[in-house]
Amino acid sequence: MTPSQAPPSPATLAERRPDxxxxxxxxxxxxxxxxxDAALRGLRVALIERNDLxxxxxxxxxxxxxxxxxxxxxxxxxxKSSCLDSGYIQQIAPHLLFRIPFLYPVAAGATGKAMLSLxxxxxxxxxxxxxxxxxxxxxxxxxxxxxxxxxxLQMQVVGGVSFDEWGIDGSRLVVAxxxxxxxxxxxxxxxxxxxxxxxxxxxxxxxxxxxxxxISGHRxxxxxxxxxxxxxxxxxxxxxxxxxxxxxxxxxxxxGIHIVYDRRLTNYAIVASTIDGREVFLEPWQNMTVLGTTxxxxxxxxxxVRATADEVRYLEQAITRVFPxxxxxxxxxxxxxxxxxxxxxxxxxxxxxxxHEVIDHTKHGARGLFSLVGGKLASYRLFAQxxxxxxxxxxxxxxxxxxxTRPLPxxxxxxxxxxxxxxxxxxxxxxxxxxxxxxxxxxxxxxRIAKRPQEARVVCPCEPVTEAEIRHVIEREHADxxxxxxxxxxxxxxxxxxxxxxxxxxxxxxxxxxxxPRAGLSQALCFLEQxxxxxxxxxxxxxxxxxxxxxxxxxxxxxxGQREGEGA
Amino acid sequence: MKRVAVLGAGVAxxxxxxxxxxxxxxxxxxxxGPGASRLTSGALDARWSADEPPLSMTDELRVFIDAxxxxxLPERRCLVATSAGLLRSALGADASLLNLTPLAGKTVAxxxxxxxxxxxxxxxxxxxxxxxxxxxxxRFIPVSVDVLRFEDERxxxxxxxxxxxxxxxxxxxxxxxITDVRRIEPFDALLLGPWLGATRPRAPWLSSLAGLPxxxxxxxxxxxxGRRLSMALSALRASMHIETVQAQASAQEDPDGxxxxxxxxxxxxxxxxxxxxxxxxxxxxxxERPLPDDVAIAPPRFVMTALDDATxxxxxxxxxxxxxxxxxxxxxxxxxxLLDRVGVLHQRGQxxxxxxxxxxxxxxxxxxxxxxxxxxxxxxxxxxxxGRAAAR
Numbered sequence: 012m013t014p015s016q017a018p019p020s021p022a023t024l025a026e027r028r029p030d031x032x033x034x035x036x037x038x039x040x041x042x043x044x045x046x047x048d049a050a051l052r053g054l055r056v057a058l059i060e061r062n063d064l065x066x067x068x069x070x071x072x073x074x075x076x077x078x079x080x081x082x083x084x085x086x087x088x089x090x091k092s093s094c095l096d097s098g099y100i101q102q103i104a105p106h107l108l109f110r111i112p113f114l115y116p117v118a119a120g121a122t123g124k125a126m127l128s129l130x131x132x133x134x135x136x137x138x139x140x141x142x143x144x145x146x147x148x149x150x151x152x153x154x155x156x157x158x159x160x161x162x163x164l165q166m167q168v169v170g171g172v173s174f175d176e177w178g179i180d181g182s183r184l185v186v187a188x189x190x191x192x193x194x195x196x197x198x199x200x201x202x203x204x205x206x207x208x209x210x211x212x213x214x215x216x217x218x219x220x221x222x223x224x225x226i227s228g229h230r231x232x233x234x235x236x237x238x239x240x241x242x243x244x245x246x247x248x249x250x251x252x253x254x255x256x257x258x259x260x261x262x263x264x265x266x267g268i269h270i271v272y273d274r275r276l277t278n279y280a281i282v283a284s285t286i287d288g289r290e291v292f293l294e295p296w297q298n299m300t301v302l303g304t305t306x307x308x309x310x311x312x313x314x315x316v317r318a319t320a321d322e323v324r325y326l327e328q329a330i331t332r333v334f335p336x337x338x339x340x341x342x343x344x345x346x347x348x349x350x351x352x353x354x355x356x357x358x359x360x361x362x363x364x365x366x367h368e369v370i371d372h373t374k375h376g377a378r379g380l381f382s383l384v385g386g387k388l389a390s391y392r393l394f395a396q397x398x399x400x401x402x403x404x405x406x407x408x409x410x411x412x413x414x415x416t417r418p419l420p421x422x423x424x425x426x427x428x429x430x431x432x433x434x435x436x437x438x439x440x441x442x443x444x445x446x447x448x449x450x451x452x453x454x455x456x457x458x459r460i461a462k463r464p465q466e467a468r469v470v471c472p473c474e475p476v477t478e479a480e481i482r483h484v485i486e487r488e489h490a491d492x493x494x495x496x497x498x499x500x501x502x503x504x505x506x507x508x509x510x511x512x513x514x515x516x517x518x519x520x521x522x523x524x525x526x527x528p529r530a531g532l533s534q535a536l537c538f539l540e541q542x543x544x545x546x547x548x549x550x551x552x553x554x555x556x557x558x559x560x561x562x563x564x565x566x567x568x569x570x571x572g573q574r575e576g577e578g579a
Numbered sequence: 580m581k582r583v584a585v586l587g588a589g590v591a592x593x594x595x596x597x598x599x600x601x602x603x604x605x606x607x608x609x610x611x612g613p614g615a616s617r618l619t620s621g622a623l624d625a626r627w628s629a630d631e632p633p634l635s636m637t638d639e640l641r642v643f644i645d646a647x648x649x650x651x652l653p654e655r656r657c658l659v660a661t662s663a664g665l666l667r668s669a670l671g672a673d674a675s676l677l678n679l680t681p682l683a684g685k686t687v688a689x690x691x692x693x694x695x696x697x698x699x700x701x702x703x704x705x706x707x708x709x710x711x712x713x714x715x716x717x718r719f720i721p722v723s724v725d726v727l728r729f730e731d732e733r734x735x736x737x738x739x740x741x742x743x744x745x746x747x748x749x750x751x752x753x754x755x756x757i758t759d760v761r762r763i764e765p766f767d768a769l770l771l772g773p774w775l776g777a778t779r780p781r782a783p784w785l786s787s788l789a790g791l792p793x794x795x796x797x798x799x800x801x802x803x804x805g806r807r808l809s810m811a812l813s814a815l816r817a818s819m820h821i822e823t824v825q826a827q828a829s830a831q832e833d834p835d836g837x838x839x840x841x842x843x844x845x846x847x848x849x850x851x852x853x854x855x856x857x858x859x860x861x862x863x864x865x866x867e868r869p870l871p872d873d874v875a876i877a878p879p880r881f882v883m884t885a886l887d888d889a890t891x892x893x894x895x896x897x898x899x900x901x902x903x904x905x906x907x908x909x910x911x912x913x914x915x916x917l918l919d920r921v922g923v924l925h926q927r928g929q930x931x932x933x934x935x936x937x938x939x940x941x942x943x944x945x946x947x948x949x950x951x952x953x954x955x956x957x958x959x960x961x962x963x964x965x966g967r968a969a970a971r
Contacts, residue, residue: 468695478698511799514663518705528664528705535663555866559859559918560618563953564800566627567620570667 029234031057031198032406034220035241036205036249038062040069041383042241043185044395044414046192046199049402051417052410056197057233058189059222061204062314063495065185067243069388070498071316071348073269073303074296076100076108076389077176078144080137081290082365089365090140093389097144097177099415100392104187104422106450111178111294112147115282116157116164116171116333123169127151134172146175161279165335176280178296181388182498183448186488187419194420201489202226208238208253210377217253217379226491237402240382244313244349250372250382259375260382261354263363266309268318268347270326270549272300272340273506285329289361293330293337297447297501298474300340302326306360309349318345320548342549343506344542353385367394369401379405421450435460436467441475448480448500456483470519471512473505481516485523493517493531493538503538508546510561513539514569532569539565580605583969584840584847586828587855587863589616590955591945593812594643594962595853595969596821602970606821607849609828609842613809614861615946616955620797621673621804622659623650624954627919631952636670640960647811649674649780656680660719660770662697662798664705666712670956673804675780677770677794683715685767688722693733694740697772697796719770724760726753726771741803742777750781754788761791768792773802778810808955838940851940851969854923854930855962858946858953864921922949928965942969 033049035042038060046058060066079086079093101108115134117127134149141148150173157171158164193199202225209218209232219234240249244264247257280294293302305322323345330337352363367386372378381401386394396412403410432442435457446453459479460467466479484490484499493516496502502516503509513535521531539561546554565571581604585596588610596606623644625634636652644650651657652671658679660666672678679687689706691699699721706712706719727733728749732740743749757769773795775782782794795803816823828842830852838852856863923943924931930941944965945958 465695465698468698514799518664518701522701522704528708529710531705532663532665550866552866555918556859556862560615560800562918563615563860564618564620566953567618567622567624567955568661568797568799569663569665570622570624570669571627 031235033237034235035239037241038064040391043188047188048399050192050195050197065182068348070182094140094143104419113280119167149174215376243351262351264309265350267304269303271344276300283333316347341553421452471502476500476502582849584849585853591958591962592855594959595966598963598966599970604970611827614857618800622669623671626952666709675775675782687768688766690724691721740774757789773798853942
């Protein structure tokens, strides 16, 4: 429909067969998870995301499918469902998971011994759930054993325990779900905002949504039998688009930040406690190290959540007491997200439930509208299953969930990185990283290279990312901007801050999206400036030097800052 | 004869040494290794932002650029193609870069080769779309020109391929290939990757052999243009017989007046000292972050290596004002930020103390100087100013 056409009135809309069975608003892990589940069960699905897939909490988490050990004491059901689902995710996307063994050192002191015994018992209880996710049981460690495992540990300890978790790239998980939904007939729309949820006058029943593409400005009306609000921390705002008061889909947004270091500083994740007694950790994650996290009520702009220097210092202060080498480590960035925790008045942030809930807004007079609130990355699949079950009941459809057994794209078989490296003519590290991100779909990228050998060129040397992969995610994974490519490939998120690859990536985006080359340049600059602002809060001596270097070379290459007209 | 020490052998340091020696001083340059000058792309720019003072293209600056050799400074601004598929202008350029300004209405071939560092199709498309190209009716087409002579050159680092073109026989061979291709597919000029010479620009000679303009794209850091500038700087130093010490050096004010410079156990006394040690990128200025233990009180600060406490260093152009907090320490590619404002406080190259008074015999140039623009030309210009002042 062109924007100039008069939209049909809601009355006429209702006469026709709706375009979709369900419109899902929100391209995070829950929205994409429901889209996949519903599409696999034969529903006609549209998934609409205002920014990019995994833009919010899903792409900015600690990157773990952990068993929810934090919740063991006050919410053991979360622990169990997390462990069970972690096991399923390993089966459907084995390529995306990597083991992260944890060390939990206990400081020497008056209560040290008692604390260690308590911890030992606690993790013994956790061991009961470990088999669900192929986890190893915990071990009680002496101070000597601890130091042998991690020589960087510098505090006076009475001992500690080890336990086992799994790491994951949250953005890849979301993209894999959305792409599988698309492969099963779902329509995926990114950089598209829902302006309004349409409801029938009188009955209040949901009729569909009105959307606007943020890049082109194109408006559209999609009719649907049900609308699902899966917008995480944005949920109250989405409820308002439907004409409901924000309290109907209330969440208590908890901001969590992470600091990223340039390499794997340790082989084990290390737990430390903060000045206010919270537990934080330093984890080796993919080819870098991540330090997290905070949990604070958040009231700011959800589209621009940033770590502050104070939050960075708070985390570094905690980890310094255990692992002093962090002081000289090179922080290359920060990221932040807002958890959509279930709303409660009273408890402090850490004590909020991580349970999830599907709200049927029929009771609020909006039949056909559902909201997903709460949840966590590790239990997204279960949450999606529950939500889809409810949708099926509402729509009177039948079909069983198969998301725990059917592999996600790329998870169906293993690809050997060395074989792929030899075939595509790329180095083994690049091939290994490619296989990590795409699983068996890496073969598709490798076939591109066979057809056009120049696509073997490594555009981002830090990660590394080949040109073929960039073209693949732009053409096949809905990446519309340099930042979208970064989310899907980790391009530009490494030590150099993107200055070696952002311009070329912008050039490729412009070429494939048929934009003028200048648009690619401004996208690249926008990405670089955003990343710089995120690094600035964690700036250290080495990174300050790198910043100045990036800036100098970027200006030298592009001539930025010359006055308009000087080019004429 | 006045004795002048220059710490730093980048553009600013060599310009300062050159100017001081021309004004009759005895100069020693301390070369502590490569710095930001190595990052040059080959373009000569006046300034990065409109709120910097305009650079005056003095006769002295022209003579210095001439003395360096290997650069062109035409009357009309140069227009060069970048490896990101954009056109950008500059006051002048390394002589191996292809200047598109005189090529209005012409067809420029972009070399289609077996190498992965130049995507001719993508570049030709991007460059043809540029407003500056359309205004001048410049057309870019990918043309298969086999510049590679040996199998290993497909994946050879571009700087090594550039070095192979330092060989005259190789250039003759390349010129013959270009002539062959033009018989089949006509074009008016040829754009290649950053491959034309590692010691000095080879494009002018290649162009005269091939009978048409041939030149490089402007590429990012690590490209041959940065290397050629380093070579030109050492060549100029050698031709002027300027004494050079290859070592990291530190300097202290001598109680008997003047400055004492220590490098590798050798100490020497000088009447004047010029700091051309570079900024953050070159390590001339170091950023210190507060330790997490005492985070609540310590603001981050910038310190300058090789300087004592008496000299005011800071991020603020006003003497005595406090350091900014960490939060706004971000840069913008378009506007100068606080990272650009770091350096030694000075007035026309003469270092000032905390009260704004001139410090005897101490001068600063290039990125080490506070609040000056950081283009190559601006660094050279500030070097000339400091060199002259030090020799006085």
